[in-house]
Amino acid sequence: MSPRRSYDQYCSAARALDVVGDRWTLLIVRELLSGPRRYTDLHADLPGVSTDVLASRLKDMERDGLTTRRRLPPPGAAFVYELTARGRELLPVLQALGAWGGPELGARRPTDAVRAHWFALPLLRALEGEGLVEVRLEEGDFHVYVGAQDGPAYGEGPAPREPDARLVLDSEVWGAVGRGELSLADAVRDGRIEVTGEGAIAKVLREA
DSSP, X not given: OOOOOOXXXXXXXXXXXXXXXXXXXXXXXXXXXXXXXXXXXXXXXXXXXXXXHHHHXXXXXXXXXXXXXXXXXXXXXXXXXXXXXXXXXXXXHHHHHHHHHGGGOOSOOTTOXXXXXXXXXXXXXXXXXXXXXXXXXXXXXXXXXXXXXXXXSEEESSOSSOOSEEEEOOHHHHHHHHTTSSOHHHHHHTTSSEEEOSSHHHHHHHHO
């Protein structure tokens, strides 16, 4: 475990960066917002991170109270990492960073990796209310828990139960919403996002 480095500045922003300012740390938080993950799953969804760096960051995050590690019961018997309550408090931080960074996305570069669930954070910013929303993209399916206070903010794959709303859209619309060029309401109104479901969230989106 590497010693904690510090800016040695009596400033809350500096103190926060002492903990989460290292490269990859906030992106690990992004992945763990979906719930407990195995090391191999984290490595697969963080293209470009070395095994040494990922292992080091996870140890640092456990030391700093952002994550815990536990063994799954048989037949899984694998270790998983998950966010603590303190770690989950970084959700609005990541959402704010994503909103600020949206205009930096531009067109997708040939070297850019992409995972469907990376759209979960901008989608959570755009949705209001409470409920389960399933999203279908060309890159895959994921679901988000709108208004959730505890537990996962989103998950990979189809919703674990009948969702309150189901959204179907393509990569072009996904990119435009993520960059802040197109609002979710306008995309639904223009027919660029298909909305089905009988929950309150679906009704609000169709009536916007």
